[in-house]
Every structure is written in structure tokens, then in C-alpha cells.
Amino acid sequence: MGVKNYLIEGVSGSGKTTVAEELQRRGYHVIHGDRELSYVGDPETGEPLPVDKTVTDSVTWVHAHHIWDVGKVRSMVADQGKAISFFCGGSRNFSRFIDLFDGVFILDVDLDTLNRRLAYRPADEFGGKPAERALIVRLHATKENTPQSGVVIDATAPIAVVVDEILSKCENGFADMSAATRRERSSPA
DSSP, X not given: OEEEEEEXXXXXXXXXXXXXXXXXXTTOEEEEHHHHTEEEBOTTTOOBOOOOTTSSOHHHHHHHTEEEOHHHHHHHHHOOOEEEEEEESOXXXXXXXXXXXXXXXXXXXXXXXXXXXXHTSOTXXXXXXXXXXXXXXXXXXXXXXXXXXXXXXXXTSOHHHHHHHHHHHHHTTTTOOOHHHHHHHHSOO
């Protein structure tokens, strides 16, 4: 999709959708990964899975199987019809495609901000139910399921400031590291 492609990640409630909407408002090409690329599947094989309603903790199970279609990601990155594309959202299989991106941004917020944002989520949106909120708070504390490398962005700032910082880092070439370096940095410890 872009000559340069960037991934914007972070826990639910960190502001990925808000950043995506602001980037779009400013005229940038954005892929809403959680809407356009996600499905429930095996993070290792990509095989689609039915939602298993028999598991004891279905919230954790569904979250652990929230993945992006790797073939679609590869295809979108290969299409260089746009100067820059931002892929916004989270997936449990990011390690299978993170090396395709020119850079990764990790949106981060403090726990109080996260809790305030989640308190306003409608019940039909992920994070709107108590069990989902508890999972998100745990993931925020442990940083699991979030890339370990990337540029951390303080997403507690006003949205214009957050997006300005992302764009500044893109323009200043922070992300011109090689694919091998990105793979090395994204490998689990």
C-alpha cells in the first residue's frame, strides 16, 4: 500500500483507532487492522478457528486468537501505490509480519488514563465488559502481546501531539533500519 509502511500497536485503549482516524483526517492512508485484517485463528498457522465457547476464559481465548491475515498484510505492503501507509491495530501473530514494516510505533498510556478510557467503552466494544477490562489491565502491566521493539509514543498527550510525533519520526527516518534488524529486535526474549 505504501512505499513506506508503519505499524501502530499498543494495548486496547492506548489510542490506536483514534490515531488512525486523525491520520486519515490529515489525508494519510490508513489500514484499520482490527476491522480489515483480523479474524479468529491459530497464531502459528493462520488457520481460521471457530470461537470456542466451551473454554473457561473465553475472553482470554478470543484475545489470544485475534490475528491478522498475513497474506493480506504482505499483499498490501507489496502494493506501493501510496507514499506512506499506517497499519493500526493489534494482533497476536505480529511476529509473522512485523519485519515487513519500515517502523513500529507502540502507543503507551499510564494505568489511570487506560482505566478512564476503558470506562467510556460501550459494552459491545472490546474492553467494555469487566472481564475484558481486567485482561487489558493485565496486558498493560505485563506488556505481553505487544511488540518489544519499536518507538514508544506517549499516547496520553492530545491526539494532535501524538500524531505529530509519529509523523516527525517518520520524516526523520527513524525507521530506516534494515529488515534483519527489525526481525532481531522483534524476536521474543
